[in-house]
Amino acid sequence: MNVKVVYLARLREALGCSEEILALSSVAPTLADVLAALRGRGEPWSYELGEGRAVRAAINHEVASADAAVCAGDEIAFFPPVTGG
Amino acid sequence: MKTDRRISVQREDFDVAAEVAALRERDSRVGAVAVFIGTVREMNDGGSGRASELTSESESGSASVQAMTLEHYPGMTEKALEAIVAEAAQRFDIFGATVIHRIGELKPMDQIVLVAVKSAHRGDAFDACRFIMDYLKTQAPFWKKETTKEGAYWVDARESDDAAAARWQSSPDR
Numbered sequence: 718m719n720v721k722v723v724y725l726a727r728l729r730e731a732l733g734c735s736e737e738i739l740a741l742s743s744v745a746p747t748l749a750d751v752l753a754a755l756r757g758r759g760e761p762w763s764y765e766l767g768e769g770r771a772v773r774a775a776i777n778h779e780v781a782s783a784d785a786a787v788c789a790g791d792e793i794a795f796f797p798p799v800t801g802g
Numbered sequence: 803m804k805t806d807r808r809i810s811v812q813r814e815d816f817d818v819a820a821e822v823a824a825l826r827e828r829d830s831r832v833g834a835v836a837v838f839i840g841t842v843r844e845m846n847d848g849g850s851g852r853a854s855e856l857t858s859e860s861e862s863g864s865a866s867v868q869a870m871t872l873e874h875y876p877g878m879t880e881k882a883l884e885a886i887v888a889e890a891a892q893r894f895d896i897f898g899a900t901v902i903h904r905i906g907e908l909k910p911m912d913q914i915v916l917v918a919v920k921s922a923h924r925g926d927a928f929d930a931c932r933f934i935m936d937y938l939k940t941q942a943p944f945w946k947k948e949t950t951k952e953g954a955y956w957v958d959a960r961e962s963d964d965a966a967a968a969r970w971q972s973s974p975d976r
Contacts, residue, residue, distance in 0.1 A: 778875075779881075796945070
């Protein structure tokens with residue numbers, strides 16, 4: 718199944734990618750599976766999306782945690798901690 | 803009770819007096835309006851990664867901001883702001899709120915954000931205004947990039963902002 722992945726702000730620049738369609742092979746995938754697939758690409762993905770990095774995620778515009786289920790057609794966003802206001 | 807809400811994410815500047823007048827218009831229940839305006843500071847705080855690089859030039863580790871670019875996540879931003887105002891309306895006795903946040907390129911002294919809250923009394927107006935700002939700083943998907951003489955840098959999130967938002971969780975019945 719395919720999902721849309723969006724990268725924002727500093728993360729978009731560090732990865733050189735604003736959005737893409739990602740094919741997931743796992744059954745009943747979670748956000749953690751999406752992260753694992755992206756980290757598996759090696760640098761800079763493995764570093765920028767790595768365990769120790771402050772990366773936030775949203776699924777369909779709602780903040781989501783690593784165990785959240787991902788469905789076909791979902792829009793998944795990864796971004797740094799917010800700094801508005 | 804119906805809460806008037808106006809939420810806007812926009813490039814254009816906003817007119818504080820006009821926004822306050824619109825918020826108050828024909829609402830004789832209102833006895834208090836609290837307004838917060840966030841503006842672009844010329845001196846930044848220095849990102850964690852570059853403060854040390856700048857200490858030779860500036861003891862405080864800060865540099866003069868020439869421009870600031872505000873990025874957001876269209877679709878999520880509006881939803882997040884709606885949710886924050888809805889939460890404020892649950893927690894405090896308010897009649898309405900206006901939240902305007904600018905995006906795009908801004909200069910020092912430009913207005914960035916407006917939060918205006920109307921209520922019968924000042925306590926709820928002040929508290930709701932502060933609550934909305936504290937949550938906006940930590941929940942709404944906006945990111946600032948500052949341009950200084952040394953280059954352009956993404957602003958780091960601050961722990962003090964998380965602490966300010968967390969305060970409201972320990973005192974939900976304020």
